[in-house]
Amino acid sequence: MPRPPQDTTTWVSDNIARTTAVAGTTVTSPFTFRVERNDRPAFEVLVLSCPQVIDAVLNPLLAALPPVSFVVNVPKDGVWTQSGIAAAHHHQCAFGGIAELMSAIYHKLDDVSEFVKRENAFVERGLLQHDRVSHFDQEYDRVYMVHRLGMKSLRVVLLNEYELTAEHVRTARTKYGPFDIILMTNPNGTSTKDAKEAAKGMQIVALPWRQFLGRLGTP
């Protein structure tokens, strides 16, 4: 039986209360808690526990609850869909997992809703500045369709693993469907021989950042 939302919210609230930049937390509803910070304004967090965050889940909660600055989805494997991301943006909320919520706290932003995950911000900036990229669409939090000038579009999955294994490659394929490239966003990341073989068998390449930029310029 799934845990009640209140239990999940309390667990996340207690965990966040133990971070150094936080003065305390208070659970304010079964789905929300308030974060009091030592040297910045307090803010409200909405807690979800979904395999896929979609607008149909997010919109009713955000419409019914007092304003929140951050929507956190607890499962590490949880996926933010395009509609879920759009709903968060529409309601002017930052979003992510617990790691991103902690990162938002450590960024010491006065307005936490301005937080953008550094991994995505870095990749999007690189795509915007690339002379062979016309535009891109974010299909999931970790998936981009990159449209190129005069060349076929490429579907790219971001994985931030320290050790990319064959199982990661196969799971990404199952989770996101066909794609062309795994962009390895961990600067210290490597891939195993089996991961390379698994990718090759699916006609996928796993590339670090610099090689990825080069690939974007190649037909």
Next chain:
Amino acid sequence: MRNDPVYQDILDAIDTCNLSKASVAWYGFGSFFTGSDSFSDIDLLAVCATVKETSVIRAKLATLCGEWPIHLLIMTESEAAETNFINSQLCISLTAVHAELG
């Protein structure tokens, strides 16, 4: 760490999926298992013999991973040997802890 409800859920999931006694070795690593006050995720490593088992492990732990912020890393024995991950990340054997707790 052991007082956190997630820890018992992890041990229960490993036990009930009937994989712990087979050819799967379970480990914990990262901030949760090193006893940090707060943590952004819970790092689990499963090492198994075959590629087929990697898929079975992912499927059998889906419920656990759907409720907690679990980062589940699944390696074959050859990948674990190639990367030396268990030693380099100071992984803690959960199979041993599980046996110790009875």
